[in-house]
Amino acid sequence: MSYDNLTLHTDKYQINMMYAHWIQGSKDDGAVFEVFFRKLPFGNGYAVFAGLERVVNYIRSLRFGEEEISYLRTQEESYEEAFLEELRSFRFTGQLDAVPEGTVVFPNEPLIRVEARVFEAHLIETALLNFVNYQTLIATKASRIRQVAPGDGLLEFGSRRAQEADAAVWGARAAYIAGFHATSNLRAGMLFGIPTKGTHAHAWVQGHDTEDEAFRKYAEALPDQVTLLVDTYDTLKSGVPAAIRTAKLLESKGKRMNAIRLDSGDLTYLSRTARQMLDDAGLSYVQIVASNDLDENIIFNLKAQGAKIDTWGVGTQLITAGDQPSLGGVYKLVAREKGGQYVPVIKISGNPEKVTTPGFKSVYRIISRETGKAEGDYIALRHEKLNAGEPIKLIDPVHSYIYKNIADYDAIALLQPIFQAGELVYALPDLSTIRQYHEQQLGLFWPEQLRKLNPEQYRVNLSAEAWQLKMDLIHKMRG
Ligand SMILES: Nc1ncnc2c1ncn2[C@@H]1O[C@H](COP(=O)(O)OP(=O)(O)OP(=O)(O)O)[C@@H](O)[C@H]1O
Ligand SMILES: O=P(O)(O)OC[C@H]1O[C@H](OP(=O)(O)OP(=O)(O)O)[C@H](O)[C@@H]1O
Numbered sequence: 001m002s003y004d005n006l007t008l009h010t011d012k013y014q015i016n017m018m019y020a021h022w023i024q025g026s027k028d029d030g031a032v033f034e035v036f037f038r039k040l041p042f043g044n045g046y047a048v049f050a051g052l053e054r055v056v057n058y059i060r061s062l063r064f065g066e067e068e069i070s071y072l073r074t075q076e077e078s079y080e081e082a083f084l085e086e087l088r089s090f091r092f093t094g095q096l097d098a099v100p101e102g103t104v105v106f107p108n109e110p111l112i113r114v115e116a117r118v119f120e121a122h123l124i125e126t127a128l129l130n131f132v133n134y135q136t137l138i139a140t141k142a143s144r145i146r147q148v149a150p151g152d153g154l155l156e157f158g159s160r161r162a163q164e165a166d167a168a169v170w171g172a173r174a175a176y177i178a179g180f181h182a183t184s185n186l187r188a189g190m191l192f193g194i195p196t197k198g199t200h201a202h203a204w205v206q207g208h209d210t211e212d213e214a215f216r217k218y219a220e221a222l223p224d225q226v227t228l229l230v231d232t233y234d235t236l237k238s239g240v241p242a243a244i245r246t247a248k249l250l251e252s253k254g255k256r257m258n259a260i261r262l263d264s265g266d267l268t269y270l271s272r273t274a275r276q277m278l279d280d281a282g283l284s285y286v287q288i289v290a291s292n293d294l295d296e297n298i299i300f301n302l303k304a305q306g307a308k309i310d311t312w313g314v315g316t317q318l319i320t321a322g323d324q325p326s327l328g329g330v331y332k333l334v335a336r337e338k339g340g341q342y343v344p345v346i347k348i349s350g351n352p353e354k355v356t357t358p359g360f361k362s363v364y365r366i367i368s369r370e371t372g373k374a375e376g377d378y379i380a381l382r383h384e385k386l387n388a389g390e391p392i393k394l395i396d397p398v399h400s401y402i403y404k405n406i407a408d409y410d411a412i413a414l415l416q417p418i419f420q421a422g423e424l425v426y427a428l429p430d431l432s433t434i435r436q437y438h439e440q441q442l443g444l445f446w447p448e449q450l451r452k453l454n455p456e457q458y459r460v461n462l463s464a465e466a467w468q469l470k471m472d473l474i475h476k477m478r479g
């Protein structure tokens with residue numbers, strides 16, 4: 001059995017719908033789907049889009065092999081052999097547009113747009129959402145952590161607590177995009193080129209007769225990498241003094257110890273006292289790393305309390321997005337081919353926030369030329385042309401009485417072509433480029449929109465035409 005083929009990483013209902021389209025002869029009809037989420041996680045004011053690289057790899061390697069076909073045969077008696085046969089030559093032949101990874105994104109705007117044969121478009125829903133929901137969630141969590149410790153070192157330590165191996169490595173990557181500096185996971189480092197870092201565990205200290213011996217042996221083995229975990233027995237009475245002795249030993253060999261790590265207790269008190277002890281010993285260059293179930297709220301509080309911590313090791317709460325472990329991204333049909341033309345479709349809900357916005361759409365970030373800041377995102381129908389300089393009206397999609405006119409702006413198209421006619425046309429940027437791009441993205445927004453608590457809402461707006469289409473379809477379907 002191969003663990004690597006993700007083609008059946010889909011919900012059975014997708015294959016059922018593909019089969020039903022195949023039966024009724026509509027499998028080649030075009031369909032347009034959009035990926036978007038409705039609500040920002042963690043009460044944050046923005047999200048950080050991630051997951052595209054995985055989506056690209058997935059789309060490129062979609063294949064129903066012998067194993068997949070044989071398995072499907074056992075799962076549904078109705079599936080005719082000719083259908084299974086058709087799957088053998090299945091390839092993604094459609095168009096996929098997406099916002100680049102690292103883009104700051106908001107609710108209800110298309111992050112990925114898929115235009116493909118309905119046969120193909122159905123299959124990929126589950127995997128696309130799986131990748132994008134998780135990675136965007138973790139990048140957003142990492143971004144919040146970064147916001148509270150902008151000048152400090154941030155290490156991703158989550159692998160052991162992650163929801164399995166894929167989450168560990170793709171989560172480490174998402175955290176790096178959003179500003180973490182390194183991961184402890186070597187596979188993530190190898191796969192993606194993320195810098196790696198590591199200290200040592202309590203087991204190293206427990207595995208020796210004394211803390212002094214443990215620290216000395218460790219320092220002898222890795223003299224240029226010495227960060228010592230000082231809380232195994234008693235942080236201030238034995239750990240820090242033993243670390244100081246080890247640092248002095250290193251100094252006598254012309255080396256400098258990197259840091260100590262605190263992993264329990266009151267991190268403010270311990271870090272302040274340890275800082276003083278290190279400074280008094282002439283070791284002001286030795287830094288302090290802290291870990292222990294940290295998240296953005298604890299780090300914010302520790303900093304407010306005056307903790308003297310240079311680097312934060314963050315595991316569980318980051319990699320599992322502990323306070324909100326899923327992003328509710330969805331994949332919705334917005335247009336379908338009928339008689340050779342695309343017609344817009346809508347999904348109506350009693351909850352106005354959940355009514356989808358129909359039609360084949362584009363999304364632009366409207367940047368004020370005066371301030372250089374983003375004024376709002378603007379969703380328009382594909383055929384609408386934005387002529388820079390011509391005033392546009394930004395209408396709130398739910399409350400149409402909320403609008404603003406804007407004239408002096410630049411409009412940046414957020415969706416980039418990734419696949420055209422099934423061919424990859426996008427050069428995947430390397431990770432450091434994505435990270436820099438994310439940093440630039442943050443510069444487009446005001447601090448009020450980026451703050452962690454009760455941020456100012458950034459608006460995603462509809463064009464007048466897109467808004468009218470939505471109203472017309474609501475009235476039509478309500479009949
Ligand atoms: N000064 C502080 N203010 C707020 N939170 C803190 C402070 N110091 C530590 N914390 C956090 O409080 C929690 C304390 O964890 P816990 O109750 O498990 O204690 P511990 O000292 O880690 O004990 P253990 O030895 O079991 O690991 C951790 O999430 C830690 O990051
Ligand atoms: O607390 P997190 O944010 O999840 O960060 C990762 C944790 O993993 C390690 O603890 P663990 O008890 O697993 O092993 P150890 O013996 O190395 O401390 C490390 O010491 C951190 O406390």
Ligand SMILES: O=C(O)c1cccnc1
Pocket residue numbers: 157158184197198199200261291313315
């Ligand atoms: O290197 C470390 O200190 C580390 C790595 C993983 C988890 N906790 C700590």
